[in-house]
Amino acid sequence: MSKTTSRSAAQAPLRARRARPAVAGVNQQAGQENLQAKVDAIHAVLALKSPSIDALSRLPPSPRQFHLWIQSQFSLSSSLPAVSLRMNSPDTLKNAGVELQAAVQNALDAVARANGGRRLAGGKDRISNLRARLARSEKLRKILEGEFSDWKANAxxxxxxxxxxKAAAASEANKANEELARRELLLQEERARVAELTKALRKFTPLRRRV
Known part of the structure; x- marks a missing residue:
């Protein structure tokens, strides 16, 4: 092997070692740009006048989710352009400048506030819904109470x-019984009178025959 070839072979690892810092720098720069893109995406969604629940649910709620957040050419909202976000290592943020670290933390805090407001709004909606249901129940209760009072009065x-x-029927029944008893007494009296007259008539009948 010639001296030139040996020298070139010996210098190859050196060139590779010299190239690594440049590649690392490029990767670090790309990583920081990815972090900034995530921060910008968060603020873009939160800046919407009325962000949808779906858009808010796509935002990372914690540092871990922030690092794992991937978005491939998909719009976070119909009013926002599509973004491409890659997963990044926590070391990328750790090695970033203080300003970018603060920007990431501020973005996560903003997400937390937005989610807290959404929960509060959901709680308010639930309270409003319960109050509306209570009002309807109270209205129905009053209607049923009114109907119950009417039916009770009617009953x-x-x-x-x-x-x-029943009292009138009992009175008429008593009158009928009294009249029946009176007529029965009259009937008995008439029967007795007929019997008496018949007996008297029999006494005179033999005498008339003898005469």
Missing amino acids: ESLHGELRKI
Whole structure:
């Protein structure tokens, strides 16, 4: 092997070692740009006038989710352009500048506040829904109570009329019984009178025959 070839072979690892810092720098730069893109994507969604629940649910709620966040040419909202976000190592953020670290933390804090507001709004909606249901139930209760009072009054009126009818029927029955007893007595008296007259007539009949 010639001296030139040997020298070139010996210098190859050296060139590779010299190239690594340049590649690492490029990777670090790309990683920081990815972090900044994630921060910008978060603020873009939160800047919407009325971000949808779906858009808010896509935002990372924690540092771990922030690092794992992947978005491949997909819009976070219909009013936002598509973004491409890659997963990054926590070391990428650790090696970034203080300014970028603060930007990431501020973005995550903003997400937390947005989610807290969404939960609060959900709680308010639930309270409003419960109040509306309570109002409807109260209205229905009043209607049912009114109907119950009407039916109760009607039932009491019918019972009163029934009592009157029963009393009138009892009175008529008593009158009928009294009349029946009176007529029975008259019948008995007439039967007794017929029997008496028949007996008297029999006494005179033999005398008339003898005469």
